[in-house]
Amino acid sequence: MAPPPVRSEAEIGRRLSAAAHRSDGPRGVVRLLREEFGLGCWVLSPLATVWAAAGGAPGPGEVERVWRHVTGRPGDASTVPLGGGERASVHAIRGGDGRVRGHLVCARAGAAGTRRALRTALRVLGAELDRLERRRAAERQRVGDLLDLVRRPGVPAAAAVAARLRPLGADPALPFVAVAARPDPGLPGALLVGGLLAGRARRVLPAERDGDVIALVNGRLPAGAVEAALRGAPARYGLALAGRPLVAGVSGAVPDAGGLRAAVEDARRALNAARAGAAAGPVTVVPAADTDSHGLLLAAVPEGVRQAYRDRLLGPLEEYDALHGSELVGTLAAFLDACGSWQRAAGLLYVHVNTLRYRVQRIEELTGRDLALARDRTDLYLALRCPS
DSSP: OOOOOOOOHHHHHHHHHHHHHHTTTHHHHHHHHHHHHOOEEEEEOTTSOEEEEESSOOOHHHHHHHHHHHTTOOOSEEEEEEETTEEEEEEEEEOTTSOEEEEEEEEEOOOTTOHHHHHHHHHHHHHHHHHHHHHHHHHHHHHHHHHHHHHSSSOOOHHHHHHHHGGGTOOTTSOEEEEEEEEOTTSOHHHHHHHHHTTSSSEEEEEEETTEEEEEEESSOOHHHHHHHHHTHHHHHHHHHTTOOEEEEEOOOBSSGGGHHHHHHHHHHHHHHHHHTOOSSSEEEEEGGGGGSHHHHHHTSOHHHHHHHHHHHHHHHHHHHHHHOOOHHHHHHHHHHTTTOHHHHHHHHTSOHHHHHHHHHHHHHHHOOOTTSHHHHHHHHHHHHSOO
């Protein structure tokens, strides 16, 4: 390859900036670095995905090595082994505020004298990623203003809501599904949720409110498809999510923008249930339709409170069973599962009805509850559903 022509840093900057504007930011920059300076580069995003590449896209193993390297907080410029004796130089891309927006990885050396081009490229990439972030932040603010409008007391005018939605590219007449998510604080939450849902509906509008990401998914996309996309986060962002939880609640679909308030409230309620009962895995997604389960209601209660409640109501029965070898707790469960039917409960327990009546009388004496009353049955039923 012929050596690149000698150019001033200002000229390099102009050419890189022009390439960035012509070819969607980072893609134009890495392409020019490849074509004119022989540098095989790619840009690593804050979510461990490849934003742009020229001179050959990196393989999954290379991406993982670089990601683990940069999360170890090296300096602004460092090197990382890629395997097979090859190394790559890794450069932090910093925005105007000094924050790291991504990393430029050069896995193939360029011609001599390209250091100046690389230095200028980092500055141009920082400015471009700043510009993209400002645009995203402005949109998030507009979506947040819309959320504030629909959450105000009273019913907002449909025309006012539509006037906020249309400039954002959404159709007020199409269905909406709301998502409320809480990613790990170390992750760019709106970028994560927006990336998972992008391209699946007419428009995805994320905003950040009170530490949560609220996203409005506009288009004819079933709520189940939104849930599936969120559950697919480990497949798409597995490196970034490693050891970091993502919990989310998803509303049902509402027919148009008139249902946005209800959808957002449902998604928030489902998020609270997801946070209370988060599984051990990296992603917990709860549909709003599932929040009418008593199990989720109990999951929202602190564990210590649930344990104390169970101990107060069932403790006397458990102590009696342990002392006498009886089965009062099992009898209570069978009686309640049979909806108080003496014959059905006796059949479940394989005992005579008179034996069952004796046991129920003993249960009432020990608990101070009357199993003929619905409220006392409910209290004991919920106690049985609390883990011991």
